[in-house]
Structure formats: C-alpha cells, structure tokens
Amino acid sequence: MPKLLIVDDETIFRKGIGLMIAEMQSDWSVVDEAKDGVEALEKIELLQPDLIITDIKMPRMDGIQLQYIVKERYPHISCVVMSGYNDFQYARESLKLGAKDYLMKPFERAELYTLLDRLQAEMAVEKEQLTTNKKDKQVQSQMRQHVLAGLLTGSIHHGETELLDNVGVQFPLPYTSCLVAKLDRDSVTDERYYQLNPSLFSVYIQQFIQESIEKPLLGYVFILNENEVVALINHEDTAASFADIEKLTNRIRKGIRGQSNFTISFGLGGPVKDLESISKSYKEAGLALLYRLVIGGDRLLSSDTIAEMTMEKLEWHTADWNLLNQYVQEGDLVNVHLQANQFVTKLCQQWRDPELIHEQICKMLLHFYELAVNLTVVKMWLQGTDMKQVLMEIYSISSSKELSERCQKLLGDLSVCMVNRKKKFVTSPVELVARYVEEHYAEPITLNMMAEIAYLNPSYLSSLFKSKQGQSFIDFLTEKRIEKAKAMLLHSDEKIQVISDSTGFTNIRHFNRVFKTLTNRTPTEYREGKQTS
Structure with missing residues (x-):
C-alpha cells in the first residue's frame, strides 16, 4: 500500500x-x-x-x-x-x-x-x-565519494584512470579548479540553525550548486563533511573559465539568498593540469576561505582577491586573559561566554591576517590547557580528544561566529569542570574515595580509578588513604566487600556464587579464600553459624 x-x-x-x-x-x-x-x-x-x-x-x-x-x-x-x-x-x-x-x-x-x-x-x-539496480548504485555512489575525496588528499594519481572510469568520474578538459562552499554561519539565526539538523544546509547547498552548473563548466559536487561542500570544476582555458566560475558563484549566492534567506561563501583554488595537483587547488580554496574572518562572507574568495587586500601590520600586545581566567575558575558561565565572544570578535575586527588571528586564539587556549593540566581536569574537559586536535580544528575554522562559538564551548566546558572539581573537594579525598567504595563496591574498582575521581596522583592517594584510615586502600575495599557478603549470607537465601558476584569478586574461588582469611570460616560455615576447629 x-x-x-x-x-x-x-x-x-x-x-x-x-x-x-x-x-x-x-x-x-x-x-x-x-x-x-x-x-x-x-x-x-x-x-x-x-x-x-x-x-x-x-x-x-x-x-x-x-x-x-x-x-x-x-x-x-x-x-x-x-x-x-x-x-x-x-x-x-x-x-x-x-x-x-x-x-x-x-x-x-x-x-x-x-x-x-x-x-x-x-x-x-x-x-x-530499483530492486535490481539499487545495490550496484549504492556501491558505486560510495566508491565515487571515496574517489573524489581521495583526489582532495592527493592519494589518487593520473595513472588510476580505470578507477575513475569505474565510478563514472572523468576530467576530459585540460584544467580542474577546486571550489569549496561553506555556509556563512552568521547569516542564520541560532534558533533556525539548531532547529534543523545543521548538515541539512550542506545538503541543500550541494543540490543547489549541482543544479546550477551548466556548460561550458563540468563539475562534480559532493559533501566532504558536515560544513563543507566541494565542487571540482573541469574547464578549458583559465582566464575565460575564471569569469564563468565567478558568474556561477554569483548566481548561486543570489539564488540561495533569495530563496532560502541565508548566505554562503566560496573559496576558489587555482587551476591545475593533473589529478595529483587537485589537492593543491583544494588547499588554496581552503586558505582563501579563511579570509572570511577579516572581510566577511557572501562572496567568492580566491588567491587573486586576497592579493588585492592590504594587510595591516598591527601592534598587538600579549592578550590579557586575567578577567576571562577569573570567570573560568569561578564557574561564571555567562561571563565566560561573553568574554570569549568579545575576545574573538575584537581579534577579527582589528586584525587583517587570519593566520595571526588563529595564532592568538591558540595561545589563549594553550594558556587554559596549562591551567587544566595543573588542576588535573584535562581528561574531563576534552572528553576523549586532545589539545592537538582542538588546535587543528581552530585553524580550519573560517567563520568568526563559528570561531566564537567554538571558544565559548571549550571555555564553558572547562568552567563547568572547575565547578565540579570544587564540589568534589567539599569533603576530603579520603572521604570521597570511602563514600565511592560504599556505593560501588560491587563494581570493578582500582586505585587508579579512585585517583582520577579524587584528582590526585595514585601513589600519593595510597599514602594519604593509609595515614587517614589506618589501612591500605585494597584492604579497605576488601573488608567492605566481605562486610556486604556477610550481611547477604545471614539475611538472604542467595547462592554463594551470586553473593560472590554481587560483592565485586572476580570469581568464587577468590571469594572463598578471602572470606576464610578474614573470618576464619568458609561462607557456608558462616551462614550455618558453625565455628571452625
């Protein structure tokens, strides 16, 4: 139906x-x-x-x-x-x-x-x-996407024409230029951007570009990632084709602005003659797009337009991050976001070189990374990534609004970590560990895990725990588990295997051995109330 x-x-x-x-x-x-x-x-x-x-x-x-x-x-x-x-x-x-x-x-x-x-x-x-052709088309579409992406990284060379033919990709004309399109984030309200799936904007842009490409331009248009649409334009001579590409991008920008009420920017790489050099054109397009940071979006950016710009050499003293630093450590999320936004906005307004803007922002983030290292909250802050990846991401952002949002998110997350850290130290680290054992004795627990929770070095925590509790952490954990097991033996009919599992022991043999060592009885004898001889 x-x-x-x-x-x-x-x-x-x-x-x-x-x-x-x-x-x-x-x-x-x-x-x-x-x-x-x-x-x-x-x-x-x-x-x-x-x-x-x-x-x-x-x-x-x-x-x-x-x-x-x-x-x-x-x-x-x-x-x-x-x-x-x-x-x-x-x-x-x-x-x-x-x-x-x-x-x-x-x-x-x-x-x-x-x-x-x-x-x-x-x-x-x-x-x-469709039933007959669907599988073959899906495979070919996925392969084409991989091949086109491979051209951007330089991993596919001129000798692999058979691979290109198999996925329906051909470059019959002498030159190829890489055109990269990105949404101008500041042209879309936050409500509209987050109400939709952000990736839908790239889907829409891809379709619009594909429908707009006409002869004498031959183009392959695809989504490289959530924020980037790439068109590989195959064309004749370079001078006339630049004019054609410029007309194409103007038509696309005007159409999207009129129909959908948002704007996009294009970065255009130089024309190249061989497949291996397409990656060079792609890098040039990405570099050109970085200049959105200083001259705004809704335009075509290329090496020619960049060369025409006058780069101002501004004197810039070491950024003062004291106020931002204070708000981060206090957990003042509202002011953290406000100060981070002001910092990025001021940089983009006063500087004319994207590389220097990125450099200053990375210096600022490294300052806070050092703070996070000293306070042992890096793992909680970066959630599985590392600072190198964060800095690489910063250098790839060419929109001032996206750059501001990313910095606000990073510093806001760090601020939350600071607040949580303070909450955990309301009680002493030893009390914190003891409470954790009381609540999670049935789970696998190690000293290293407790050290992460208490934000202390494992060896220091071990020494501190013994001095405060009068016994080692391992002895404390073992005694707690045996106490729970004794209660279950007396007040439940559960099998001993179940009690062993429920109190955190890895196997029943180990449970029996430890239980007898600490009580001079086997679990069965303890349940029956019999004394060992």
Whole structure:
C-alpha cells in the first residue's frame, strides 16, 4: 500500500486533500500531514512515505527547499507540488528538481485521482527496476565519494584512470579548479540553525550548486563533511573559465539568498593540469576561505582577491586573559561566554591576517590547557580528544561566529569542570574515595580509578588513604566487600556464587579464600553459624 504525506501551511487544504484520497477507495494511504518543510522532514524520517504532495510557499522551509533535501537524502521518494496561478515559475523549478507533476490550486477531484493512479503504476515499475539496480548504485555512489575525496588528499594519481572510469568520474578538459562552499554561519539565526539538523544546509547547498552548473563548466559536487561542500570544476582555458566560475558563484549566492534567506561563501583554488595537483587547488580554496574572518562572507574568495587586500601590520600586545581566567575558575558561565565572544570578535575586527588571528586564539587556549593540566581536569574537559586536535580544528575554522562559538564551548566546558572539581573537594579525598567504595563496591574498582575521581596522583592517594584510615586502600575495599557478603549470607537465601558476584569478586574461588582469611570460616560455615576447629 503506497504511503503519502501532505505538506501545506493551510489546514483546510491538508484536510481537504486527505478527505479526497480517503474517498478515492484506492491503495493510497495518507500517513500524516505537515504544516511546512521543517515538520515534513521530521515525519519523512519517521514514516518514509512513497509520495509527498507539497505546497510551494510555506514558512520556515518552503517546498523548493524541501525538494532539494528530499532529492539528496531520500531519492526514492517522489514529489508532487501544488501552486497557485502566480507561483507557476516556482512549480517549473520544482519540475526541474524532478517533481513528478504539479497541481494548480484549486484542482478537481478527478485531476488528483488520475495523477495518483498514474503515479502508482509508475512506482510499481520503478520498484521492480530499483530492486535490481539499487545495490550496484549504492556501491558505486560510495566508491565515487571515496574517489573524489581521495583526489582532495592527493592519494589518487593520473595513472588510476580505470578507477575513475569505474565510478563514472572523468576530467576530459585540460584544467580542474577546486571550489569549496561553506555556509556563512552568521547569516542564520541560532534558533533556525539548531532547529534543523545543521548538515541539512550542506545538503541543500550541494543540490543547489549541482543544479546550477551548466556548460561550458563540468563539475562534480559532493559533501566532504558536515560544513563543507566541494565542487571540482573541469574547464578549458583559465582566464575565460575564471569569469564563468565567478558568474556561477554569483548566481548561486543570489539564488540561495533569495530563496532560502541565508548566505554562503566560496573559496576558489587555482587551476591545475593533473589529478595529483587537485589537492593543491583544494588547499588554496581552503586558505582563501579563511579570509572570511577579516572581510566577511557572501562572496567568492580566491588567491587573486586576497592579493588585492592590504594587510595591516598591527601592534598587538600579549592578550590579557586575567578577567576571562577569573570567570573560568569561578564557574561564571555567562561571563565566560561573553568574554570569549568579545575576545574573538575584537581579534577579527582589528586584525587583517587570519593566520595571526588563529595564532592568538591558540595561545589563549594553550594558556587554559596549562591551567587544566595543573588542576588535573584535562581528561574531563576534552572528553576523549586532545589539545592537538582542538588546535587543528581552530585553524580550519573560517567563520568568526563559528570561531566564537567554538571558544565559548571549550571555555564553558572547562568552567563547568572547575565547578565540579570544587564540589568534589567539599569533603576530603579520603572521604570521597570511602563514600565511592560504599556505593560501588560491587563494581570493578582500582586505585587508579579512585585517583582520577579524587584528582590526585595514585601513589600519593595510597599514602594519604593509609595515614587517614589506618589501612591500605585494597584492604579497605576488601573488608567492605566481605562486610556486604556477610550481611547477604545471614539475611538472604542467595547462592554463594551470586553473593560472590554481587560483592565485586572476580570469581568464587577468590571469594572463598578471602572470606576464610578474614573470618576464619568458609561462607557456608558462616551462614550455618558453625565455628571452625
């Protein structure tokens, strides 16, 4: 039974279409409704309809944007668009995106029924063909993605033309230029950015670029990562093609800005003649994009535009991080975010060289890394990564807003670690460890684990524990487990194996041996109340 989702911001249309289809007495099933593209995407992920009937003009995300994303993420789902008489130019755009048909509002019942009957018949044929070809296409698509990404890293060379042919990638023209597109984060409100899955912006940008590339430019467009869309443009002579690429990017930026109300920036690498050099063009595109930090986004950036800029050599004294340092250690999260944002914003406004901006931010982060090392909170702060990876990530960010958000997040997390550290030291480290053993005696526990919890060196903790408790940590842990086992032996009917497992012993032999050493009885004798001779 084919499933259908209706998307329209007017309730009366959604309900009316649903009623028409219910009265059709066909196999079609209306699985749900949505009032705009954002809500539709949530329901598409959950319900996986076969067909979407969508209006074009809707708030938050219109039908055109919805189609771009559906085409990329759910290519098996068909779309039919609805439009008023004055919206036909949008309907035409939808047909270019692969819409199966369009319905002009208001439409007749018979028109809808004829369309659905036709689509159901087409779907039956397509489903049969899809079953045959789906696996091969998926494999080829994944291989193509790997090959294209490999070109950017320089791991694929000119002699591997057979590999390129196998995945349908060809560069017949003499030159190739790398074009990298990124969302201008400051053109999107936080509410809109986090309401959607951020990766959807890249999906939309990829589809828009792919649809916009026309002859004489040949391009392969793909998403390299969540924040980066890459187009490899294969072209003729360099001078004329630069003008064509510039026109292309201007057209794309204007289209996205007009249709979707956000902006993007492009970085363009220089033209290269061989496959091995595509990685060089990609690096140049990334370097050009860094200059968004100082001249803003919504533009095409290339080595030529950078060369035209006048680099100001500013005198900059060592940054004063005392106030920020104070807020971090106090756990004042609001002021940490405020000061971090002010620091990054001031750098980007006053400096004209992205490399120096990144350098100052990395110096600031290394200052706080040293603080985290001294207070033994690095592991808690960085959560499985290391400072080298953090600094590499900082150098890859070319948006002042993203740079500010990343610094706010890093320093905010460190501030929370400071607060938690203070809370844990309200009691002494020995009391903290003793309480942990009391609550977690059934779990695997080691001295090293306790040292991490108490933020102390293991050998120092061992010495401190013995001086305060009058016994070693291991003896204390063992006695605690035996105490719990004795209580269970007296007050429960559990098997001894179960009691051994429940009190943290690795095996029953070890449990029996330790129990007898400390009590002069076996667990069975203790339960029965018998004295050993």
